Amino acid sequence: MRRLFPSDIDPVPAVVRLDRRSFSLAALALLISPNLALAEGKKRTLDIDARFLPQLVTSPYPEEPGTIVVAPQDRYLFLIEEGGFARRYGVGVGRAGLAFSGSATVGRKAKWPSWRPTDNMIRRNPKKYARHAGGVPGGPKNPLGSRALYLFRDGRDTLYRIHGTTEPWTIGKAVSNGCIRMVNDHVEDLYERVPVGARVVVIS
Numbered sequence: 357m358r359r360l361f362p363s364d365i366d367p368v369p370a371v372v373r374l375d376r377r378s379f380s381l382a383a384l385a386l387l388i389s390p391n392l393a394l395a396e397g398k399k400r401t402l403d404i405d406a407r408f409l410p411q412l413v414t415s416p417y418p419e420e421p422g423t424i425v426v427a428p429q430d431r432y433l434f435l436i437e438e439g440g441f442a443r444r445y446g447v448g449v450g451r452a453g454l455a456f457s458g459s460a461t462v463g464r465k466a467k468w469p470s471w472r473p474t475d476n477m478i479r480r481n482p483k484k485y486a487r488h489a490g491g492v493p494g495g496p497k498n499p500l501g502s503r504a505l506y507l508f509r510d511g512r513d514t515l516y517r518i519h520g521t522t523e524p525w526t527i528g529k530a531v532s533n534g535c536i537r538m539v540n541d542h543v544e545d546l547y548e549r550v551p552v553g554a555r556v557v558v559i560s
Contacts, residue, residue, distance in 0.1 A: 408432075408446020408528040410542055415442035417557075424462075424505075424546075424556040426518070426536055428454055431528045433518065433536060435549060443549075445542050447518075448526040450534030456507075456516045457560035462552050463508025468494030469519065477533055497522060499533075502540040503547040507556055516558075519543060 408431065415436055417425045425434040425442075428449045434442040471492045473485040492498050501520015506513060521527075521537040531537070538546065 403525055404446065404527050404539070410443065410445050410545070412437070413442055413444050415440055417442070419557060420555070422550075422554055424518070424550060424554060426556065426558045428536070428558065433538070433546075435546060445538055445546065446527045448521065448523075448529050448531050448534075448537040450531045450537065452516065452533075452535045454530075456514060456535070457558045458509075460507040460509045460514055460516065460556045460558070462505050462550060462554045462556060463511075463513060464506045465547060465550075465552060466494075466504045466506070467547075468498065468502055469500045469504040470494050471498050471500045473533075501537070501543060503543045505543075505547065505550065505556075518546070518556075 413434075415434065417423075417434065417436065419425055419436045421436050421438045423436045425436065426432075426447070427434070428447075431447055431449060433445045433447050435445075436442050471488075471494075472490070473488050478485045478489055494500075499522055500517065501522060504517050504519040507516040507518070508514060517535040519535065519537055520540040520543040521534075523531075523537075524539045526537065527539055
């Protein structure tokens, strides 16, 4: 893990500063382009508050480096770094994301994961979800986006996920379904930094 120096960090965490190495191009595209081309060829205004763009901040949590801390109510995910700093990402939070708290580990990771709506989702909105009861293969139209981290507790899947999204405009907001969603570019960066077995803490 790269050692961080004071010059890498804004003295005031509220000031937006992008990590040049990992996010400059992606963030620049978000700030400059008013539209995002979606997989199905449509366009929708992408409006993400600057505070939800990835940035390095002073860590608000005393966890060990390499730990992921999710703060669902604040719509942030932190990857704790060395030297008292953290890499902060904005997230969108679904109902499942508000129902889970405590510690877990990353039990597995997947690129372009497959997805199946839960039975509750199908019962709640069969018109929308029943057609996907057999599952949706990984790809640009999959609701889990380009990457997923699966959280386990005591060796068992908690069904809690940190994943990408096909709806990046929902970052920083509460959404009806899902767990913790991130912009695909951002979850891809997190995916490369976090190994299987990493500790995850979800703040209630």
